[in-house]
Amino acid sequence: MSVQIDMRVVNLRKRFARREVLRGVNLDFASGKITVVLGASGCGKSVLLKHLVGLLRPDRGEVWFGSTRIDKLPERELGIVRRQIGFLFQQSALFDSMNVRENIAFPLREHGMIDEKLIQEKVKRVLDLVALDEVIDQMPAELSGGQRKRVALARAVVLEPRVVLYDEPTTGLDPIRSEVINQLILKLSQTLGITSIVVTHDLVSAYRIADHLVLLHEGKVILQGSAEEFQSTTDPLAGQFLRGELGVDELARIRGKREDGAQGQI
Numbered sequence: 001m002s003v004q005i006d007m008r009v010v011n012l013r014k015r016f017a018r019r020e021v022l023r024g025v026n027l028d029f030a031s032g033k034i035t036v037v038l039g040a041s042g043c044g045k046s047v048l049l050k051h052l053v054g055l056l057r058p059d060r061g062e063v064w065f066g067s068t069r070i071d072k073l074p075e076r077e078l079g080i081v082r083r084q085i086g087f088l089f090q091q092s093a094l095f096d097s098m099n100v101r102e103n104i105a106f107p108l109r110e111h112g113m114i115d116e117k118l119i120q121e122k123v124k125r126v127l128d129l130v131a132l133d134e135v136i137d138q139m140p141a142e143l144s145g146g147q148r149k150r151v152a153l154a155r156a157v158v159l160e161p162r163v164v165l166y167d168e169p170t171t172g173l174d175p176i177r178s179e180v181i182n183q184l185i186l187k188l189s190q191t192l193g194i195t196s197i198v199v200t201h202d203l204v205s206a207y208r209i210a211d212h213l214v215l216l217h218e219g220k221v222i223l224q225g226s227a228e229e230f231q232s233t234t235d236p237l238a239g240q241f242l243r244g245e246l247g248v249d250e251l252a253r254i255r256g257k258r259e260d261g262a263q264g265q266i
Helices: 045-052 075-082 100-110 116-129 145-157 175-192 203-209 227-231 236-242 248-255
Strands: 005-016 019-030 034-038 060-065 085-088 163-167 195-199 212-217 220-225
Touching: 005 045, 005 195, 019 034, 019 045, 019 060, 019 195, 019 212, 019 220, 034 045, 034 175, 034 203, 045 163, 045 195, 085 145, 100 116, 100 145, 116 145, 116 175, 145 175, 175 195, 175 203, 195 203, 203 227, 212 227, 212 236, 220 227, 220 236, 227 236
Parallel strands: 034 195, 034 212, 085 163, 163 195
Antiparallel strands: 005 019, 005 060, 212 220
């Protein structure tokens, strides 16, 4: 049986000044599934996400949303596609001057909804989905870090998107609050049939939620598959990341020694 693909990148390349961040990335994101993209800081994870939502344009390669190639679309047409893509930012990105109700209603109004009764129904529905209806009239400053993430997640799905992109959703949260976010990602995937693309370096979270795992290293995909395939990999670079081990060269630099044994100088 063929798998429906909601998003796809083909030979994606992106350079900033002299550094090539994405070096020929090819990935398919299956409809209704949770794909988790792992990798060390600076490997290109967040840059990949920004290409998927059109915040960055590739130097070379293609970005597809369903059957529509989006990397060449003019901004107006790209806006229509973006309505179908929710984005949970790493720092939540709530508007400090708006209460929870208005934060969540904001994208509905931005996209032309004027029926106030319908707006409030949608706001309450998504707050119920993230189990936070009691904070509807509070300001972001009154919320904990975990609550702000959940409100931001409610806002990301209020337009009923086909795809939700998550940028480091558990960063800065304790293990209990991280597990709440994990369970919400699973719930939204199962309840709404959302295609989820999660960028993280949190292995516990990745193994908990992923249908499919991808590992980026220096701008390239070096491994992809199930959690079981990741845990049994014999790829040395992948194994080093998954075990949290420093490379020999990096360890030597941290210790201030060169490979020939001479001491580095400060």
